[in-house]
Amino acid sequence: MEEFDVVVIGGGPAGGQTSRTLAKKGLKVALVEKYKSFALNNFSSAGMTLEPLEEFDIPESCVGAYWSDLEIQCTKKAYLWKGDSVKGVVLNFQKLKEFLANETKKFGGKVFMGHRYESKNNVEDGVIVTLSTSSKESIKIKTKLLVDATGPLRKVMYDADEQQPEMVLGSGTEYEIEVSQEIYDNYKDKLLFFPRS
Numbered sequence: 001m002e003e004f005d006v007v008v009i010g011g012g013p014a015g016g017q018t019s020r021t022l023a024k025k026g027l028k029v030a031l032v033e034k035y036k037s038f039a040l041n042n043f044s045s046a047g048m049t050l051e052p053l054e055e056f057d058i059p060e061s062c063v064g065a066y067w068s069d070l071e072i073q074c075t076k077k078a079y080l081w082k083g084d085s086v087k088g089v090v091l092n093f094q095k096l097k098e099f100l101a102n103e104t105k106k107f108g109g110k111v112f113m114g115h116r117y118e119s120k121n122n123v124e125d126g127v128i129v130t131l132s133t134s135s136k137e138s139i140k141i142k143t144k145l146l147v148d149a150t151g152p153l154r155k156v157m158y159d160a161d162e163q164q165p166e167m168v169l170g171s172g173t174e175y176e177i178e179v180s181q182e183i184y185d186n187y188k189d190k191l192l193f194f195p196r197s
């Protein structure tokens with residue numbers, strides 16, 4: 001059975017950054033993601049300010065777009081703050097996740113794409129983790145530390161039949177629409193919000 005210092009379940013931004021950081025520190029890390037490719041759970045929206053790029057050492061290759069203005073469109077009113085310089089970015093989530101997984105590999109970690117976390121079994125000197133593939137193959141790996149980075153699913157922290165504490169959940173809908181060059185030029189520098197009243 002393959003053994004690791006840390007196994008991180010979930011290749012989202014939290015899991016990818018965790019495995020990247022720990023691999024860089026020299027720990028034997030595995031990153032496990034249920035999708036075979038990050039293109040399969042890509043959504044483009046990851047608007048944020050500029051500071052996290054530097055704080056988390058994220059390269060420009062992960063940036064989808066830059067924004068300088070902030071606009072809030074309400075039913076009856078619109079508010080616009082015009083920035084005189086770039087204030088933030090919208091990350092390309094697929095590129096970000098690929099980058100973090102590649103960095104994990106670059107620093108000696110292993111990435112299990114297309115592997116779903118199924119269960120854990122605590123043993124005296126660690127945890128045995130069972131993963132499955134889409135072809136229903138099952139593999140077991142062993143780790144000293146198991147990290148739940150499955151986002152709001154919290155698949156590792158709570159067993160399927162276990163009651164989870166209530167959490168405030170938000171949901172979002174994302175549309176990718178094709179627009180004319182004129183409309184694109186009008187909105188390309190803006191981070192635009194349509195709050196629901």
Ligand SMILES: Cc1cc2nc3c(=O)[nH]c(=O)nc-3n(C[C@H](O)[C@H](O)[C@H](O)COP(=O)(O)OP(=O)(O)OC[C@H]3O[C@@H](n4cnc5c(N)ncnc54)[C@H](O)[C@@H]3O)c2cc1C
Pocket residue numbers: 009010011012013014015032033034035041043045046047048115116117118149150151152153155172173174
């Ligand atoms: C439509 C939408 C728009 C958003 N827009 C913004 C925005 O503009 N700015 C912003 O800051 N935030 C935004 N967010 C929120 C942001 O996406 C989340 O805060 C962020 O993705 C959380 O990262 P995470 O790594 O904790 O979890 P996630 O991104 O949820 O990653 C969890 C990963 O775990 C994997 N996984 C789950 N179960 C298993 C399993 N059993 N085995 C293996 N892998 C598993 C999933 O496939 C996924 O890759 C948006 C969210 C949505 C849905």
